[in-house]
Amino acid sequence: MSAEPDPAPADALPDGRIAVAPIGDIRQAWFARPTRRYAHGVLGDAIEAGSLVVITASGSRLEAILPEDQVFEDITPRIADLDADGNNEVIAIRSSTGGGAGVAIYGLAAGALKLLGAGTENGRPNRWLNIAGFVPRPDGGLTLYGVRTPHIAGKLFSLDFRDGTVSESNDIATDLSNHIIGSRELGMSAVGIFGDSVELVLPSQDRRRLRFPLTSRADIPLPGPIDKAIAVVDGRLITAMEDGTPIVVSP
Incomplete structure (x- = not known):
């Protein structure tokens, strides 16, 4: 498993973390300007972020500040080169009071x-989504997958960013959930190589099965509902149940 990212600075989002990239034009990113202006609390508290801060390869500190009707309903940003142009993008979950x-x-x-x-x-407000993972594309870019309303129905969607344009596909699969309401754990999904293919794995809505919605691989039943992050280690899936019992699965 990878090491836990470093905590963000003291004036940033409480218990937020710093996303780090070893190469590219953006090397660090975190959420800042804590605010209570969006009353939802899906991540277990009433505090969200009002801005995104990055550190560039040259050491410059830059910040994007949201308007009053938006927040970052997120904990740690993600840094990735989505369009394979050699420059990094920062991906965040942003929520508005209207949508x-x-x-x-x-x-x-x-x-x-x-x-x-x-x-x-x-x-509509107070309807959240959680990012599930990034799957490589044949052109060298990455397709983002996420789950809309993981606490209500849980529908898989995808998003591609090419030539400055976003394209999206919705309702790819249902009966999924990669988050428990009120939890700070956003990592209940993973992307790994199993056999000859790269696959996305997520829990079912009741978190009692592991599902592979991008392939024909059958669901894997679990001995109980999971509530921990899913990691891929040497081709195996590692997670844990609500009582802390570890689970190791070889797809």
Whole structure:
């Protein structure tokens, strides 16, 4: 398993973490400007973030500040080169008072941290989504997968970012949940190589099965509901049940 990211600075989001990239134009990212202006608490507290901060390869500190009707309903940003152009994007879960949660993509433009694109919001406030993972594309880019309303139905969607444009596909699969309401654990999903293919794995809605919605692989039943992160280690899936009992699965 990878090491836990470093805590964000003292003035950042409480218990937020610093995302780090070893290469590319953006090397670090975290959420800042804690605020209580979005009353949802899906992540277990009433505090969300009002801005995104990055450190560039040259050491510059840049910040994107949200308007009063938006927050980052998230804990740690994700850094990835989604379009394979050699520059990094920062991916976040952004929520608005009018439309709820959606995926927001930031990057460097003209020396500033700018919004490059965004997916559709869930349609109403207090409706959240959780990012599930990034799957490599044949063109070298990455497709983002996520679960809309993981506490209500749990529908898989995908998002691609190419040539500055976002394309999205919804309702790819249902009966999924990669988050428990009120939990700070956002890692209940994983991407790994099993056999000859890269696959996305997520729990079922009741968290009693592991599901592979992008392939024909059968669900794997579990001895009980899980509530811990899913990790891929040497081709095996490692997680744990609510009582802490570890689970190791070889698909």
